[in-house]
Amino acid sequence: MSIQSAMAWGGLGHSAIAYIAxxxxxxxxxxxxxxxxxxxxxxxxxxxxxxxxxxxFCETSYWHCMKGDRDNKVIDxxxxxxxxxxxxxxxxxxxxxxxxxxxxxxxKLLIHMAGDMHCPSHVSYPGQGFKRPSxxxxxxxxxxxxxxxxxxxxxxPGWTIVDYQxxxxxxxxxxxxxxxxxxxxDWAEECILKMRVTGYIFDRNAEFTKMxxxxxxxxxxxxxEQILNAGYRLASLLNKxxx
Amino acid sequence: xxxxxxxxxxxxxxxxAGRAWAWAPLGHETAAVIAIQHLTPRxxxxxxxxxxxxxxxxxxxxxxxxxxxxxxxxxxxxTLHLNAEGLSTTTSEGDAVVQIERCADILRNPSQHSDSVKxxxxxxxxxxVADMHCISHVRIEGEPLTNGFRFYFLRGMAASKKSKPxxxxxxxxxxxxxxxxxxxxxxxxxxxxxxxxxGKHCEEYMKGTPRDWAADMGRVxxxxxxxxxxxxxxxxxxxxxxxxxxxQCLAKAGYRLAALLNDxFK
Numbered sequence: 001m002s003i004q005s006a007m008a009w010g011g012l013g014h015s016a017i018a019y020i021a022x023x024x025x026x027x028x029x030x031x032x033x034x035x036x037x038x039x040x041x042x043x044x045x046x047x048x049x050x051x052x053x054x055x056x057f058c059e060t061s062y063w064h065c066m067k068g069d070r071d072n073k074v075i076d077x078x079x080x081x082x083x084x085x086x087x088x089x090x091x092x093x094x095x096x097x098x099x100x101x102x103x104x105x106x107x108k109l110l111i112h113m114a115g116d117m118h119c120p121s122h123v124s125y126p127g128q129g130f131k132r133p134s135x136x137x138x139x140x141x142x143x144x145x146x147x148x149x150x151x152x153x154x155x156x157p158g159w160t161i162v163d164y165q166x167x168x169x170x171x172x173x174x175x176x177x178x179x180x181x182x183x184x185x186d187w188a189e190e191c192i193l194k195m196r197v198t199g200y201i202f203d204r205n206a207e208f209t210k211m212x213x214x215x216x217x218x219x220x221x222x223x224x225e226q227i228l229n230a231g232y233r234l235a236s237l238l239n240k241x242x243x
Numbered sequence: 244x245x246x247x248x249x250x251x252x253x254x255x256x257x258x259x260a261g262r263a264w265a266w267a268p269l270g271h272e273t274a275a276v277i278a279i280q281h282l283t284p285r286x287x288x289x290x291x292x293x294x295x296x297x298x299x300x301x302x303x304x305x306x307x308x309x310x311x312x313x314x315x316x317x318x319x320x321x322t323l324h325l326n327a328e329g330l331s332t333t334t335s336e337g338d339a340v341v342q343i344e345r346c347a348d349i350l351r352n353p354s355q356h357s358d359s360v361k362x363x364x365x366x367x368x369x370x371x372v373a374d375m376h377c378i379s380h381v382r383i384e385g386e387p388l389t390n391g392f393r394f395y396f397l398r399g400m401a402a403s404k405k406s407k408p409x410x411x412x413x414x415x416x417x418x419x420x421x422x423x424x425x426x427x428x429x430x431x432x433x434x435x436x437x438x439x440x441x442g443k444h445c446e447e448y449m450k451g452t453p454r455d456w457a458a459d460m461g462r463v464x465x466x467x468x469x470x471x472x473x474x475x476x477x478x479x480x481x482x483x484x485x486x487x488x489x490x491q492c493l494a495k496a497g498y499r500l501a502a503l504l505n506d507x508f509k
Binding site for chain 1: 398479
């Protein structure tokens, strides 16, 4: 396994989400993010994956996922991505009291977790086990986790993150407002519900290249919608933070 | 173009091709995009006129020559050779700085050369300024590790059943690993990020000559080699910290390419 292959949404998905978010930041929020990060949002979008096994960040290794209960509510097990997003947003209300380094770390965590909570393989719920099918792509087995981690690359082969933004980022201001309505916990609830419904898109051990176009289109629609929603919602969090 | 290839063939005397790895195409394109943003209007116009395109489009061209029978000797041009003091003093044809100086000389004296020779010189210069800033292209006399070595890395901080050391090579580590950290990036985006993280050093980086830059790369390479040995096992933090070297070198490549072209076409 290569050093960068074990990432949620893959590096491409996270970069695409962050790049879409960046296009929807206010000038002030963008300037603040660049000032603290010393990079673009997209560049630092997988930082949390690269540093998850390094102290003092090992604890964050458990913050990439979320669990839902029978009513699709987020379970607070101390590890849930949306709840850490809420906590960081609260902490950042007084960001001027934090060190520049802490602000940068908070931003990097936020950028990544906003993506992860929208990744289908990072959502679990009661009774999910048997509905988590793996997939074969060109003879290589992708387990139920890797199927969606890698989906931004295999569902749109050759797309750069600019292509993702150009092709997906076409919602009206009204639609974006609707997508961003609510809190991270509301978004999490929506994701958990969506994952329950879409848990049956393809059969266990299906071969991707032999899939019918309708099934691939369903996968593509879910992939694209989650990436776009994550991007818009990340921007809304940052705009509120730095307004 | 025939004349240009003859130039390349004749230019090089006896050169041991050695092993020379290219920076990832994204690296060359990024350096060129950074440079474009720092070219004077005059330098940009001159370069575009010679190439009939922009410098980004030709930034990886020199790599294609290594495959040709008549031009495979150019493989040695991609490497930077420093003496034991870390200084660039060589006059050997098989050295990036020597070739950069030669190309610059052609471009500074345009009336003495045909259009096709100028095209080749500019294409080579664009590529080699980037290559000399890739740590795996630097060879230092008395530093055998700069010839390349194998090491291992951990996904975490310590080896375990879950995290067994994985094999890596010094060449590919600097050539492509950190571009892989940023999947789906275009050269323009990578260039913007290098500006964000290193832009404040632009003026400082642009100072000097290719020989000065070579000595600087010697210092950077020695610093990156601290604690390294054949088969050493690096933890994830040590690997991650290398990215700052990579960013610095990429930014330097772009700024210095602009500085050199601005000087040539002033």
